Amino acid sequence: MIREKWDDLRETLLRTVGENNFRTWIEPLRVVEVQDGIALFDVPTNFMGNYVAQNFSDAILHVLNTNGESVQRLSFQVPAEFGERTLSNTMPNPAPTVRREAPTATPARAGDAIQTAPLEPRFTFDSFVVGKPNELAHAAARRVAEGGAVTFNPLVLYGGVGLGKTHLMHAIAWELKARKPELNVLYLSAEQFMYRFVQALRERKMMDFKHLFRSVDVLMVDDVQFIAGKESTQEEFFHTFNALVDQNKQIIISADRAPGEIKELEDRVKSRLQCGLVVDLHPTDYELRLGILQSKVLQYQDSYPGLELAPGVLEFLAQRISTNVRVLEGALTRLFAFASLVGREIDMDLTQDCLADVLRAAERKITVEEIQRRVSEYYNIRLSDMVGPKRLRSFARPRQVAMYLSKQLTSRSLPEIGRRFGGRDHTTVMHGVRRIEELKQTDGQIAEDVEMLRRTLEA
Numbered sequence: 165m166i167r168e169k170w171d172d173l174r175e176t177l178l179r180t181v182g183e184n185n186f187r188t189w190i191e192p193l194r195v196v197e198v199q200d201g202i203a204l205f206d207v208p209t210n211f212m213g214n215y216v217a218q219n220f221s222d223a224i225l226h227v228l229n230t231n232g233e234s235v236q237r238l239s240f241q242v243p244a245e246f247g248e249r250t251l252s253n254t255m256p257n258p259a260p261t262v263r264r265e266a267p268t269a270t271p272a273r274a275g276d277a278i279q280t281a282p283l284e285p286r287f288t289f290d291s292f293v294v295g296k297p298n299e300l301a302h303a304a305a306r307r308v309a310e311g312g313a314v315t316f317n318p319l320v321l322y323g324g325v326g327l328g329k330t331h332l333m334h335a336i337a338w339e340l341k342a343r344k345p346e347l348n349v350l351y352l353s354a355e356q357f358m359y360r361f362v363q364a365l366r367e368r369k370m371m372d373f374k375h376l377f378r379s380v381d382v383l384m385v386d387d388v389q390f391i392a393g394k395e396s397t398q399e400e401f402f403h404t405f406n407a408l409v410d411q412n413k414q415i416i417i418s419a420d421r422a423p424g425e426i427k428e429l430e431d432r433v434k435s436r437l438q439c440g441l442v443v444d445l446h447p448t449d450y451e452l453r454l455g456i457l458q459s460k461v462l463q464y465q466d467s468y469p470g471l472e473l474a475p476g477v478l479e480f481l482a483q484r485i486s487t488n489v490r491v492l493e494g495a496l497t498r499l500f501a502f503a504s505l506v507g508r509e510i511d512m513d514l515t516q517d518c519l520a521d522v523l524r525a526a527e528r529k530i531t532v533e534e535i536q537r538r539v540s541e542y543y544n545i546r547l548s549d550m551v552g553p554k555r556l557r558s559f560a561r562p563r564q565v566a567m568y569l570s571k572q573l574t575s576r577s578l579p580e581i582g583r584r585f586g587g588r589d590h591t592t593v594m595h596g597v598r599r600i601e602e603l604k605q606t607d608g609q610i611a612e613d614v615e616m617l618r619r620t621l622e623a
């Protein structure tokens with residue numbers, strides 16, 4: 165019987181295609197039958213069927229034919245239990261019709277049954293201030309929110325804490341709901357996705373889970389880095405993802421860093437996330453911060469009628485608080501509440517009194533010496549080796565990381581940085597900075613190290 169034989173043949177394929185490919189693409193295949201020279205397989209999604217057909221047909225045909233099966237072509241279908249209706253095959257001729265059972269669960273609208281995160285009424289496109297650092301992310305979000313033909317899938321928005329990822333996702337959802345109320349738009353955090361998945365497993369309701377998630381028109385998953393290291397959730401996410409892409413349904417994802425830099429996220433998930441449009445929300449610049457403050461002040465005017473704002477206060481805040489928008493907003497809210505309590509105009513004196521702690525925290529400057537100390541601790545080398553002459557890789561690489569961070573996080577010039585690294589020349593510093601920039605693209609570990617160090621230094 166072909167089914168028993170397939171188990172042995174899979175062993176051969178494992179050796180041919182390698183473990184990663186095997187686990188992702190071959191293992192999920194279920195052979196149904198071999199008839200009239202056609203081997204028919206069940207696959208979880210059309211995407212997977214197409215991928216296997218394009219990339220592994222030769223290998224599969226080879227093992228089948230060298231093991232007593234006479235097969236000229238392969239055919240793939242998505243059985244009804246996976247919640248899809250279409251049949252995919254590798255050849256233009258129709259594949260043999262195989263009768264499948266109807267799905268046991270009644271297809272439902274995901275929004276009806278899945279507890280999604282509520283959308284924040286404040287997070288609309290109207291209240292989102294656009295500047296250089298976020299203009300690309302905003303333009304991409306706007307395009308998706310038009311609800312037209314799916315041009316890039318998925319849209320991945322990534323960036324540091326409090327830079328507006330969630331705001332943009334909610335804005336897309338609001339806009340889609342207004343323009344196309346018939347669309348089934350589902351927004352949830354990656355944590356909620358995992359929670360739903362675990363619950364479905366526990367209550368043996370995986371079929372319902374699959375049907376629900378695969379019946380949405382637009383799926384938005386916030387903070388996807390959360391599922392890193394959670395194997396089964398990633399697996400389910402991967403299949404959900406592929407099933408929706410197959411059906412040309414829009415997916416929007418947010419993450420706190422670029423997909424390639426999320427440690428413990430499986431390569432296959434990373435590569436799926438990288439298939440669409442990946443856009444970065446950059447840290448804010450002065451103009452954007454000022455714009456955001458001005459728009460918040462307009463919103464506050466209704467709640468605090470008659471409150472006076474002295475010239476220069478907003479400029480001062482935009483200059484001094486550069487961490488993230490959430491902190492900036494919090495400072496302004498506090499300022500308005502305080503001023504209305506004490507019945508005073510918001511001037512520089514009041515601002516300095518009321519926000520003393522926030523301003524102090526924002527003032528803390530990162531020094532080259534602090535970077536050297538943290539990087540030495542991180543890589544477990546002595547500070548003297550960090551700045552000393554030894555060229556061993558185990559000292560040179562941390563030294564380059566520290567140079568790179570010094571360039572990124574301080575306002576020191578290259579010669580000044582060189583002087584603090586045992587009197588090195590500025591070209592050595594430049595080389596070190598460039599090397600780390602290159603490695604960040606190709607070496608996930610370095611990218612992770614740099615990101616981790618940057619976060620702890622900025623904390």
Ligand SMILES: Nc1ncnc2c1ncn2[C@@H]1O[C@H](COP(=O)(O)OP(=O)(O)OP(=O)(O)O)[C@@H](O)[C@H]1O
Binds near residue numbers: 287291323325326329
């Ligand atoms: N460009 C902007 N215009 C107006 N408000 C903004 C902008 N960027 C961020 N904000 C505001 O800053 C706050 C934080 O934004 P948001 O929650 O979207 O950040 P995030 O990137 O999702 O952060 P986290 O990584 O913590 O989830 C929100 O109140 C949001 O409205």
